[in-house]
Amino acid sequence: VGGELRFSEFFSHGAGLTTSLDALLHCEHSGIQHICVVQSPVFGRMLLLDGMVMLTEWDEFIYHEMLVHPALFLLPFPRKVLVIGGGDGGTVREVLRHPSIEHVDLVEIDPRVIAVAQSYFPTVAAGFSDPRVHLHHADGAEFVRSAPSGFYDAVFVDSTDPTGIAESLFGEAFYSECQRVLHATGVLALQSESPLHPVYCQTLPRVHRLLRPLFRHVASYLASIPTYPTGMWSFTLASRHYHPLEDFSPTDAQQRIERLSGKLRYYTAELHRAAFALPGFVQELISEGLAQPAP
Amino acid sequence: VGGELRFSEFFSHGAGLTTSLDALLHCEHSGIQHICVVQSPVFGRMLLLDGMVMLTEWDEFIYHEMLVHPALFLLPFPRKVLVIGGGDGGTVREVLRHPSIEHVDLVEIDPRVIAVAQSYFPTVAAGFSDPRVHLHHADGAEFVRSAPSGFYDAVFVDSTDPTGIAESLFGEAFYSECQRVLHATGVLALQSESPLHPVYCQTLPRVHRLLRPLFRHVASYLASIPTYPTGMWSFTLASRHYHPLEDFSPTDAQQRIERLSGKLRYYTAELHRAAFALPGFVQELISEGLAQPAP
Numbered sequence: 001v002g003g004e005l006r007f008s009e010f011f012s013h014g015a016g017l018t019t020s021l022d023a024l025l026h027c028e029h030s031g032i033q034h035i036c037v038v039q040s041p042v043f044g045r046m047l048l049l050d051g052m053v054m055l056t057e058w059d060e061f062i063y064h065e066m067l068v069h070p071a072l073f074l075l076p077f078p079r080k081v082l083v084i085g086g087g088d089g090g091t092v093r094e095v096l097r098h099p100s101i102e103h104v105d106l107v108e109i110d111p112r113v114i115a116v117a118q119s120y121f122p123t124v125a126a127g128f129s130d131p132r133v134h135l136h137h138a139d140g141a142e143f144v145r146s147a148p149s150g151f152y153d154a155v156f157v158d159s160t161d162p163t164g165i166a167e168s169l170f171g172e173a174f175y176s177e178c179q180r181v182l183h184a185t186g187v188l189a190l191q192s193e194s195p196l197h198p199v200y201c202q203t204l205p206r207v208h209r210l211l212r213p214l215f216r217h218v219a220s221y222l223a224s225i226p227t228y229p230t231g232m233w234s235f236t237l238a239s240r241h242y243h244p245l246e247d248f249s250p251t252d253a254q255q256r257i258e259r260l261s262g263k264l265r266y267y268t269a270e271l272h273r274a275a276f277a278l279p280g281f282v283q284e285l286i287s288e289g290l291a292q293p294a295p
Numbered sequence: 296v297g298g299e300l301r302f303s304e305f306f307s308h309g310a311g312l313t314t315s316l317d318a319l320l321h322c323e324h325s326g327i328q329h330i331c332v333v334q335s336p337v338f339g340r341m342l343l344l345d346g347m348v349m350l351t352e353w354d355e356f357i358y359h360e361m362l363v364h365p366a367l368f369l370l371p372f373p374r375k376v377l378v379i380g381g382g383d384g385g386t387v388r389e390v391l392r393h394p395s396i397e398h399v400d401l402v403e404i405d406p407r408v409i410a411v412a413q414s415y416f417p418t419v420a421a422g423f424s425d426p427r428v429h430l431h432h433a434d435g436a437e438f439v440r441s442a443p444s445g446f447y448d449a450v451f452v453d454s455t456d457p458t459g460i461a462e463s464l465f466g467e468a469f470y471s472e473c474q475r476v477l478h479a480t481g482v483l484a485l486q487s488e489s490p491l492h493p494v495y496c497q498t499l500p501r502v503h504r505l506l507r508p509l510f511r512h513v514a515s516y517l518a519s520i521p522t523y524p525t526g527m528w529s530f531t532l533a534s535r536h537y538h539p540l541e542d543f544s545p546t547d548a549q550q551r552i553e554r555l556s557g558k559l560r561y562y563t564a565e566l567h568r569a570a571f572a573l574p575g576f577v578q579e580l581i582s583e584g585l586a587q588p589a590p
Binding site for chain 2: 040196253266274278
């Protein structure tokens with residue numbers, strides 16, 4: 001006898017993540033998307049956009065650390081950073097840990113995501129009041145088209161799935177603009193979906209196909225993110241100058257980790273190299289995609 | 296209007312994995328546990344023991360490859376192997392890929408698991424008819440007590456969670472017997488639960504506490520297994536002789552991978568080293584556990 005509040009996200013044919021809920025804290029339609037905040041006994045507060053988990057208090061550290069630090073520790077002295085999407089602030093928070101950072105542009109299409117994150121996820125949206133951070137309520141693809149060439153040391157694409165409003169952030173034209181706004185030694189880092197997802201597994205090979213003509217070095221790495229579909233998540237780094245592994249110095253990274261503000265919980269200098277060692281089936285997924293004709 | 300067949304496994308407070316089902320293929324109580332086989336549109340056939348996912352056709356290759364190959368590629372010429380649990384046959388299948396294997400003892404407490412696996416998971420239970428394999432319907436802890444000293448090159452503990460019938464497979468006495476039945480250069484490999492699990496995250500540090508007095512080298516590694524609780528899974532290797540990384544030769548492993556029967560989908564020689572690079576919070580979990588008094 002009695003009811004239960006429950007959230008489930010299906011990544012395919014009714015399969016996915018489920019959790020009971022203690023409370024529904026917030027729900028609105030921003031004009032762009034449904035934004036909900038719910039409280040789960042295991043995952044803590046969860047931010048849902050159009051019914052999909054964007055972050056949970058429990059495991060957001062893995063996603064944000066692994067999107068940001070492989071790129072920033074590859075650069076000897078990152079100063080100027082562009083974050084596309086990432087209105088929750090987690091990516092900006094990780095960027096700001098690096099003492100060399102002078103300027104961060106965050107481009108979020110939906111200002112309500114920022115406002116909701118500031119209200120409900122203060123430890124995630126922690127960096128928005130930092131004077132180095134400049135918020136832009138704009139479409140990411142449009143913003144990058146009007147940004148100056150060679151300006152950024154790092155560009156992070158912290159997007160939702162490659163459909164709907166985020167579709168343009170997975171296209172050739174967008175990547176080409178990202179390359180243009182990056183300094184010659186700059187690095188592009190993006191989330192490239194799960195290699196086990198029945199549909200979005202094609203994102204990873206597609207990203208390689210589109211980035212390789214633009215960047216000398218393109219390499220992907222994985223992290224385990226429990227509340228994202230399948231829990232096996234890929235990220236991709238691209239640079240015209242730096243090789244993600246050969247130009248990475250674990251001793252330099254280790255010294256810099258000790259000087260970061262705050263403490264990392266997932267990323268380590270050793271894990272940087274290790275994360276790029278891909279399982280056989282992921283290597284094949286990428287090679288097969290590269291062998292196909294352009295999309 | 297209409298019903299839906301659905302399976303959900305909660306690892307804590309109503310949080311976990313969920314999937315719609317196409318069919319319930321088999322359900323019985325063996326006298327020891329409930330054994331069910333269900334068909335999921337995404338995960339394929341799933342083996343459930345007492346309502347917990349033991350394997351799915353979709354991702355069992357990750358668990359079985361990662362339990363077996365790090366240990367066997369560390370040994371130059373593995374011949375005699377003991378598998379405790381693992382009645383589905385996946386571990387034995389991976390062991391048999393190595394051409395040097397001469398003798399495999401599989402000790403499964405519940406013969407019905409073997410029978411159900413043979414009926415419903417023929418590609419997993421593939422090795423049971425191999426003349427090198429000897430099936431024993433016995434309690435794993437008892438079997439190992441009566442096994443001869445120094446006999447095995449590798450012991451695999453392919454157990455369920457550390458509770459109920461599997462509890463004895465996570466105890467000091469059992470590990471001590473495992474050490475005794477191993478050759479001086481032998482390797483013990485076991486699944487050590489998820490470092491993100493609210494309760495069983497304590498298994499990993501406990502395993503280190505118990506194994507370190509018995510083995511010179513104890514090291515853990517991770518793999519991403521979507522249908523296991525949290526999807527982030529740990530394994531632990533222990534050996535009196537071989538260091539899991541320093542004594543591992545990627546070139547030797549690469550040559551041997553090419554001579555294996557069948558094709559690996561997850562394990563690679565590069566991934567062997569990489570998997571031992573643990574996220575910061577997992578390193579801390581292990582160190583904090585070692586600093587505590589014995590359980």
